[in-house]
Amino acid sequence: MEKTVVLYPGFAVSHFVPMMHLARALLDHGHAVSVALVDSAVNPDAAFRAVVARAAACMPSVRFHTLPLVEGTPTLTPDAQFVLRYLDVVGRHNEHLRGFLRSSRGVRAVVVDSLSVEALGVIKPLGIPGYVLFTSNAAVLAAFVQLPAVLAEAQTSFRKLGDAPVELFGLPPMPASHLFGEMLEDPESDVCKATMAALSGIPEADGVLVNTFDSLDVRAVAALGDPRCLPGRVMPPVYCVGPFVGGVGDEVASQRHGCLAWLDGQPDRTVVFLCFGSAGHHSEEQIKEISVGMENSGHRFLWVVKAPFSDDPDLDAILPDGFLDRTSGRGLVVRQWAPQADVLRHRATGAFVTHCGWNSVLEGVTAGVPMLCWPLYAEQKMNKLFMVEEMGVAAEIVGWQRGLVEAAEVEGKVRMVMETEEGRELRARASAHKEAAAAAWDDGGSSRAAFARFLSDVET
Template sequence: MEKEKTVVLYPGLFVSHFVPMMQLARALLDHGYAVSVALIDPAVKEDIAFGAVVRRVAASMPSVRFHTLRAVKDTPKLTHDARFMVRYLDLLSRYNERLHDFLFSMLARNVHTVVVDSVSNEALRVVKRLGIPGYTMFTSSAATFAAFAQLPTILAEGGPSFKELGDTPLELFGLPPIPASHLLGEVLEDLDSDTYKATMALLCRIPEADGTLVNTFESLEARAVAALRDPLCVPGRVLPPVYCVGAFVGSIADAGVKERHECLAWLDGQPDRSVVFLCFGSIGTGNHSEEQLREIAVGLDKSGHRFLWVVRAPASDHPGADPDLNALLPDGFMEQTNGRGLVVKLWAPQVEVLRHKATGAFVTHCGWNSVLEGVTAGVPMLCWPLYSEQKMNKLHMVGDMGIAKEMVGWQQGLVKAGEVETKVRLVMESEEGSELRSRAAACKDAAAVACNDGGSSRLAFARFLADVANRKDRACSEEVGDA
């Protein structure tokens, strides 16, 4: 009897990275592969949302084997602060031997490949030591991946640090100019800081993978994809093959949530494409100050448009705390907007909301998963980046994709009520808003084509599986030859 073909996935400790990798697991199952997931114990991260998502997904995917790696002693809890990346990468290195032991125990199960989260790419050295093909999964855009691949070569040529460049545009191969200030905060640190050094070391390891799966589809980012395939992208280095296998979107993280959310019933009663949806990412990361919440409320009220707004307590409060809407929002706001607006605490089923016929626009923090959810729903967007690579995503959404407008006040630290009102009116009422809507609808259609039989993403996934099989066959032949 032929042994089952197994793929091992090694996701990171982020909801936004874990969920697309579990959608990859579903795709692998559909192609007849067995899937095992190696996990660092979610308890090491002070993020109740991540642990809850892992439990729900594991319960909803009984065909996938989930294995929590044996704990490393004296592991400090991870908190989101200025040194998070340094501690996170140190944690991953501590678990390398645990991962090695797990993979070694799995060899009898005919492991074809290991796919690691791109932030965990140091683990590829463990994978290669065992003679297993090793790939990474990049859960943001192809454009961001192209930028990350090029950053280490820029400073190698000398010149000022990214921090010193400020808003000076970086000219990167195959990409529009990117202000240095829009890069990851970790590379805007001083050159001698631990955070900067650890992040750049991470980016320098990009070419070590046998290939990279990117959660995008080719027609959405044609220029960036072409750049990644050009030898001039990173002079002197060969980038591994890139497989654009997305868009991986869906409500897999909401598995086990059986009751229909109240906001969906409210949307059922609204006219088509009449509601502005505001949501800013996972619990604990998309928080605004009390002043900012009030500005949003006044702007929404004055716009006169219907809205569905997910509100979280300010970041200074306990993450995930139940917000006191009466204390946070202007006096009388809830009464004045009753029927026209709905404020939801903490969370809403974003994919279902975006795909609802009543939703007409999306105010987003530009996290890549949210961008793809907006794209596949065909909804025009208003960009309000907060952290990570979201400023870079904003550039591409407003520029090459042409599906969004920017809330520029984020650059001064406060989006005023007047801008909220003006931009909501723009996307919902103006000719420019209609053009955004048309391009968003075209992107939705393109995403469907890419994911259908014969589409670019389906073909890319088949190419990935064929490359894995070829590497596995070569490895087996070499073992026979050595014997």
């Protein structure tokens, strides 16, 4: 009988893609893979539907199964109630997941997304081991599993603490303002309670796979293995199996993106790449500040622009008059999307201005590119802290904290990373992490060994 692992991905591109990289690793090690998906009608995000379609097309060995949509299921929209709706969707589909698992043969384990831990309550009573894929880093995982208890003991909400530090075992002091947005809500609110309940469920898994590698997250990995990290509870095994980087289905693209041809014509390490993730965009005022800063810096740049409420932004309308003409030749502005991993690996790319989404961070690390941090949402402020203080691969653009990064800071930070000794030190540390990332999945590498432990535990 074939050995099957069922994957239950989340409803966001940034969570789905690492799960598909895990699928490939499982296939390479002789396991059959089934992917259970909630009906796409729940998620209006066209980018998510597109990546699911590409994965199904380019991974014929993976069996994709759609769980029927439960009547009354809310539609997922990117607003303050997103996480609450997300968890509601997971709960409503537990019975369909149970039915699918009962009808499947040879299931050795189920791996669920980190926001779908409620499904463990369905999986484990069936006698099937249940694991979590945590798509951020080990430091954020260490924070997340500790925060429910910290909040329960606190005399106030995290929001009221402002920038006062939250002390967590094994981690640097973290300003309360840097926490996941849902954690800053009133502790008695539905969204905060639901978020904390979900985080509390992570240690109930039989193990947690993390999209990182040991040497990038040394302090946090050690903390997760220490009983003091989770007093009164037992943290399950943590397997650092990353880095899982790059898109899914990119290899079947019909042609090379034009921005790569433009990069071919630029000198080595001279281009600043600005890209803010699949859901990141800026106001027109902010876009104009970036424009002025990049123009005044004098450096080459490739900038992916997303405008609010527009799938096809009118660049002439939102950029300063004459900007495109004045920067022609040394700058290229791309609407909406560029093949980020390919851009970062290109010899011409010298720095990366990023929103600090973890997939983007890993793509920067594996390319050996120094980064400038401009967090926007989710756990990105936490990632920024670790990138700057622990990993040493980035510097912070601080204006995000005031709601507007001014042109002078854009110019100054770009000049710093491209021209100064501080920038050269960032590059050297990024290059060292690049080498470590490449070694992690080699024979004897830490991630290969961690994945082997995971497979061994599944078979036990």
